Amino acid sequence: MASPSTIEPRQQHIQPVHPNVTVPLPEQPIDRLVRTFARFLHIEATSGVLLMLCTAFAIFMANSAWADSYLMFWKTEVGVSFGSLHFRHSLRHIINDGLMVIFFFVIGLEVKRELAHGALADLRRATLPIAAAVGGMLVPAGIYLAFQYDQPAARGWGIPMATDIAFVVGFLALLGSRVPNSLRVLLLSLAIVDDIGAIIVIAIGYTHxxxxxxxxxxxxxxxxxxxxxxxxxxxxxxxxxxxxxxxxxxxxxxxHATLTGVILGLMTPAKATIVPDHFHQYLLQTGDLFRGEGWHNEDRRAHKVREVQRLTRETVSPLEYLEATLHPWSSYFIIPIFAMANAGVSLQLANVGDSVAVAVALGLVIGKPLGVLLFCLLTVRLGWAKMPHGLSWRILIAGSFLTGIGFTMALFIDGLAFGEEGLDTAKTGIMVGSAISALLGMTFLMWTLPKHHAPHTAEE
Known part of the structure; x- marks a missing residue:
């Protein structure tokens, strides 16, 4: 058997990562699979599709012969003990109060990014999405309370208030370049402000x-x-x-413990520690170490590797680094697990006509777009904001129906309002309202948007 030093190396392929830059790593068989998987994850609609699949699975299991076993699984108690201290909760509680902290941390990072560098950094640009979000929260809550005033279920007034950003991104991605960038930015900014509003609602309205x-x-x-x-x-x-x-x-x-994530996300620095030019100078100064026999003669190679890794990470802000690191975990693991643990609802015809289900569904289907459009119209008429370039009222009306997709945050608030397992009638309203909103939004957008849209411009 030949020794490693005498084995003829096979033809190696360098992996390109930039038109002018290559990474000096030999390609391995698994790299092709990883690249394919990475490309799949970077498709905007992927997280929304995965969320829909997990929701469908939860609903199927909750209405199957395995319903009792499936629902009992999420009640399984897990925990740790240390002396006389005990921390034991159901699996659903661990997900909702534990894993969801990471989801809320990512929301905090996104809000901080938008406030520091994004659409919310400029007050003039931010006025319209802020007004739209406020209207899209107040009107649905008002409709819900109109149906549930002075009733025990009035506590669920926050359920139809928030827009699910994952579904909005997914449905807009299905329409591709036909969607004006101005509409995309407005809806995503609105969803970010919606999340801020939902966090305030959780902190004030659902704190015991x-x-x-x-x-x-x-x-x-x-x-x-x-x-x-x-x-x-x-x-x-x-x-x-x-x-x-x-x-x-x-x-x-x-x-609620998930507010920890929001607070820490907002506290995360949005500026890099090292200026890229300074890092470039560092690389030039240390470049000789990797020439000739210099690296082989270096006696602190592991220390040098850690130093380069640390300095490389410091060229981007902690906010940017953490958002890029945690966003895939939030979108492709935490939210799907949350959906499987919370979306299992028994589909009964009686639930559809229940006053709670009707209040939630009407809040999403009618309240969200109505609130968004009324507050946008009021803000533009008062001269506080202008309609973005390339966005007409017809397109905004069509797109506003997508804001009625209130899945993740709605289910979360349902659990806060009606106990850890939530209320089946409220969940039914969320499912029906979100489905109708998605159907109306996509139908009106496909009817309203041009067949082919011009490339995005800087003005948009």
Whole structure:
């Protein structure tokens, strides 16, 4: 058997990553599979399709012969014990109050990005989506309360308020270049502001009795995170430990624990530590180390590798790095798992006509587009904002129906309003209302949008 040093190397292919740059790594058989999978994940509609599949699976299982076993699975208790301290909760609770913290953290990062560099950074550009989002929250809540006023189910007023950004992105992607960039930006900005509104609703409307001691501990945890940022701590583990401490304190305080994610996301720095030009100079200075025998003679190669890795990461902001790292986990793992744990609803004809289901569905189908359009019209007529270039009222009316897709946040608030398992009638209203909104939005957009749309311009 030949030794490794005498084996003839097979033909190697360098992997291109940029028209003018190649990565000096030999291509391996798994790289082709990974690249194909990565391209699939980068398709805008993918996360929405996966979410729909998981929702369909949950509904199927909840109405099958395995319904009892499926629903009981999410009630399975898991936890840890340390001496006299016990932390035991159902699997659904761990998902809703634990994993969903990462989802809310990503929302916090997205909001911070939009406030720092995006559509919400310029008040003039932000006025229209903010007004649209406010209208799209107030009118659905008003419609719901009109049906449930002075009823026990009035507590669910926040259910039809938020737009599900994953579904909106997915449906817009199906229409491709026909969708004006101005409509895309407006709807996504509106969804971001919607998320902010939903977070405020959760914090104010769905917070139970408060425990001041744990609130103080949560404040200390958040303060430690801020201190780490001020003194220049760059490693993630200290932040993770302090964040977990704050999460546990919020969880025990009565404030919903997922708000920890939002707060930490908003606190994440949006500026890079190292200027790219300075990093370029560093690479030029250390380049000689990799020439000739220099690297083989280097006795601290592992240390040098870690240094280059750390400095490379510091060329982008922590916000950008964390959003790129966590967004796939949020979109392709956490939200689908959340859907499977919470979307299982028994489909009964009686539920469709229930007053709660009707209130939720009307809030989504009628309240969302009506609120969006009324507040947009009012804002434009008062001269506070202008319609974006390339966006007509006809297209905005058609696109506004997509804002009635309120799946993820609606289910989340349903669980807060009516207990961990939520209310089947409310879930039925969410499913029916979101489905009708998607159908109307896509139908009107395909009818309204031109068959071929001009390439996006900078003005849009």
């Amino acid at each position: 009795e408060l425990d001041g001691r744990f609130l103080m501990l949560a404040a200390i945890g958040i303060g430690v995170v801020h201190l780490f940022s001020r003194i220049g701590v760059r490693r993630f583990p200290p932040y993770i430990i302090a964040g977990l401490f704050a999460w546990f304190a919020f969880h025990e305080s009565g404030v």
